[in-house]
Amino acid sequence: TYTLNLLLSSIVKLKCYSAAIQLHMKMNLVGIEPDLCTLTILINCYCELGQVDHGLCLLGEALKRGYDPNQKTFSTLIKGLCEQGKGVYALQLFENMTEKGIEPSMVTLGTLITGLCKINEVGLALELLKKMSNGNCKPNGVVFSPVIVALCKEGSVDRALNLFSKVITDPSISPDVVLYSSLIHGLCNSRRLSEAIRIFDDMTSQGISGNVVTYNSLIHGLLQNGEWKEARKYFDEMVDRGISPNIITYNSLIHGLCQNGQWKDAKIYFNEMVNRGILPTVRTFNNLIDSFFKEKKIGEAFELFELMIKTDQKPIENNRCTQIARQFQEGKFSTTESWFKEMQSYGQFPD
RNA sequence: CAUAAAGACCAGGCCAG
Numbered sequence: 001t002y003t004l005n006l007l008l009s010s011i012v013k014l015k016c017y018s019a020a021i022q023l024h025m026k027m028n029l030v031g032i033e034p035d036l037c038t039l040t041i042l043i044n045c046y047c048e049l050g051q052v053d054h055g056l057c058l059l060g061e062a063l064k065r066g067y068d069p070n071q072k073t074f075s076t077l078i079k080g081l082c083e084q085g086k087g088v089y090a091l092q093l094f095e096n097m098t099e100k101g102i103e104p105s106m107v108t109l110g111t112l113i114t115g116l117c118k119i120n121e122v123g124l125a126l127e128l129l130k131k132m133s134n135g136n137c138k139p140n141g142v143v144f145s146p147v148i149v150a151l152c153k154e155g156s157v158d159r160a161l162n163l164f165s166k167v168i169t170d171p172s173i174s175p176d177v178v179l180y181s182s183l184i185h186g187l188c189n190s191r192r193l194s195e196a197i198r199i200f201d202d203m204t205s206q207g208i209s210g211n212v213v214t215y216n217s218l219i220h221g222l223l224q225n226g227e228w229k230e231a232r233k234y235f236d237e238m239v240d241r242g243i244s245p246n247i248i249t250y251n252s253l254i255h256g257l258c259q260n261g262q263w264k265d266a267k268i269y270f271n272e273m274v275n276r277g278i279l280p281t282v283r284t285f286n287n288l289i290d291s292f293f294k295e296k297k298i299g300e301a302f303e304l305f306e307l308m309i310k311t312d313q314k315p316i317e318n319n320r321c322t323q324i325a326r327q328f329q330e331g332k333f334s335t336t337e338s339w340f341k342e343m344q345s346y347g348q349f350p351d
Numbered sequence: 352c353a354u355a356a357a358g359a360c361c362a363g364g365c366c367a368g
Contacts, residue, residue, distance in 0.1 A: 003354090007354090012355085035354095040354095071356070073355080213359055220360070249360085252362095282362085
């Protein structure tokens with residue numbers, strides 16, 4: 001059974017959920033009995049396949065076999081219920097487990113809070129947090145970041161700020177880089193960059209250093225706000241501090257620089273990224289190609305389009321620049337009129 | 352601490368407004 005679980009676990013890591021379920025059924029026929037861990041893995045599989053009901057049946061099976069479902073079993077189900085939009089049932093299950101004498105762990109609480117936030121039930125999440133902070137087990141820092149993210153997303157940035165200041169002044173909670181980054185990201189997306197930077201500086205002075213995600217949010221936010229020089233400053237700072245930019249950094253940077261008309265720099269970063277061994281994704285290509293078309297750099301755009309195809313990437317369908325590039329490929333722009341027309345759809349007039 | 356559970360970052364298209 002131990003070996004079976006090991007195997008199931010790696011199958012799940014590959015996201016082959018139905019394969020895992022089938023394997024379990026076969027092994028069951030051969031007489032290998034599932035333990036609680038097996039069942040928890042399978043519950044997760046059913047949840048991922050959108051079949052929470054089957055997951056609940058497995059909880060029943062666990063009970064029938066005399067197993068005591070633990071925090072992990074319940075967390076898995078709670079997550080599944082939330083992902084199906086059944087936040088109320090998730091809350092019920094959370095309360096049920098408490099009644100049964102299984103103390104929810106921080107992870108269980110975090111799972112529930114995250115699940116509720118992701119289905120726009122921030123209200124329920126906040127209510128639950130309030131109840132929990134009056135109880136015996138105080139929420140840790142982790143459970144607050146999904147709430148902050150959700151509040152920002154729904155536009156209640158000020159409420160997020162409020163909650164954040166309560167959290168960081170609470171002596172029983174030690175804020176971490178994720179908590180700060182969540183707020184920084186929310187502020188960036190609301191174009192409140194000076195506040196984002198202030199929080200970033202606060203974080204640094206608290207001895208918490210930003211990581212690649214923190215910098216990504218800032219760089220992206222600055223670029224969306226037209227502050228591309230600032231964005232490059234943070235990019236340099238990040239590299240100076242020994243933080244390696246990742247594909248998301250480069251995609252944000254390239255896209256943002258293009259939007260700000262800095263396509264030459266964008267191309268430099270594209271080359272830098274390749275030199276660093278970071279493989280451009282189809283997004284990277286699309287951003288650059290799109291921008292080259294807009295800049296009427298047809299040759300460069302087409303060169304990249306071919307490079308994209310050479311390096312494995314499938315062009316994005318339903319996309320203006322893919323369509324135009326294809327038509328180039330097929331030699332459809334033999335007439336100036338057709339080209340003219342296509343380029344007009346870009347809001348540009350060919351020279 | 353083991354085989355199972357929680358938080359932050361990137362383009363476009365479509366639909367809704």
